[in-house]
Amino acid sequence: MATVGSKGNRSIDRDTVKALARYAGLNLPEDRVVAQLEFLKSQVDFLNEVDRELKLGFQLDDVFHVVPPAYGFRNPPPKS
């Protein structure tokens, strides 16, 4: 069985920044891209932390439980 590795590691080096900004279609100075990526890295660290705690996605263990994402969820309409 595979072991669970570190999820979502992101690096913020010059080549990554340039390639990512180009791919995302952002015409921004490098320092601005770095600033946004640094914020996002903290966001990803948060998501990884929560993921480890709550096991949000498919896990290679005995529990085949996946938390469904909310974006496709609609409230059941009222009956009357």
Add this chain to the structure above:
Amino acid sequence: MAQQDLHWLTITEASKLLQARQISVAEILEDTLEWVKKTDPVTRNFAYLAEKEAREEAKRADEEIGRGNYRGPLHGIPYTVKALISVAGAPMAWNSKVYANWSPKKDAEVVRRTRNAGGVLLGKVHTHEFAWGVTTPPTRNPWDGRSVTGGSSGGSGSSIAAGQGMASWGTDCGCSVRNPSALNGCAGMRVTQGRVPASGVVPLSLTMDTVGPLARTVRDLGLMLNGVAGYDPNDHFSADAPTMDFTAKLGRDIKGMKLGVPKEYFFDHMEPGVKRLVEDGIGQLAKLGMDVREVKFPHVKYTAGTFIGIVVAESAANHDEWLNERAAELGIDVRNFTEMGNLLLAKDYIRSNQIRTLIRQDFLDAFRDVDVIVTPTVAATAKPPKDHPIFINVQYPDGFSEDVIWAYCRFTMPMSLASTPCCIVPCGFSDDGMPTALQIAAKPYDEATALQVGFAYEQSTDWHTKRPSLGQ
């Protein structure tokens, strides 16, 4: 009532006078227009004053009422809309330089329905740029003329508190009807997504945006909702289901109903004066006979990161076309969020939505045991800008500090993620003389119960009768 006081009427009061033909629509409108011109140099709420169009609507309304064709409680009532709600032919800049010269050709559905109900549109009031913030420059709070108005429906909250119209349609993604209601001292309602048509309204987050009313009283919120709620085939999230009478439960006894107070998150890091007023408000509901009990929200601590992970991605999908060519014209906060949204990976967006599912389940579990959940709306009162028009820091006695974007959204975002309706009702004035409010949440599609409890509280206090000293 003296002629000069007509702008302070509630919808409930004005509709009775209009139906009985004791006063005309034109009289109310002229008094309100005069008041707006006198006070808006201080509050700076209006992005567009529809003076000519409003007089034409008022004339038609008077003629119809004179012929005995009274349409209902909104007939002849002056109201405003947030600047990102479409009004045919009216300038619609969304408080952004990017759209400075644009006007829509068609009314938003919520405006069309309010017109059909006989409402008289006074004009459009400011939003924070693209609804992406909580300070709404250039508006000012009517209680001191210096502080911010919250946001993003800051112009709506300030205008209602200032007597500039009897109701306003705002929008609420994470907080945007609710914190302006609390910070300006008026009633407000976030509805369940799908209740009120959102077609013709500029989106921030497609999965959390709602259109909701702000007014002076809880009953007036219900009257506004009665005038417009219902299925809209052009709104993807609209509920294809019968609507309800949102005033049906008003006045019913709340004795024995169950009130949940969260143990976690909702009372962390607050200004003491705001916390005391909310606790007093919950105490008042207990005196009215509600059964107060603790409820648990184990996943709510993940709210801020979850909300950001969803909203930056969804708002970037809406607005990134401007990011390269006209980035310099965007406010720095909107620009930051949109840039981040371009760089967030799809898997991070999906994981944020997975956490959203768990937060929502916390609420659904809690509502098995209680009828409503009552929390603070905001952690701090409205503050004046200091070094920057948008970024304002709040310091708490426990040493914690944060920008107002968190202070004014931290307690409302969980309900957005859970899509529960919330009634905001004023609960007093803090140590600095600025207002705050209770947030009363009910289970999805049960707006009537949130309004019932809000009405019972409101009627047992006099906070909703207080007026700022504008124009004196």
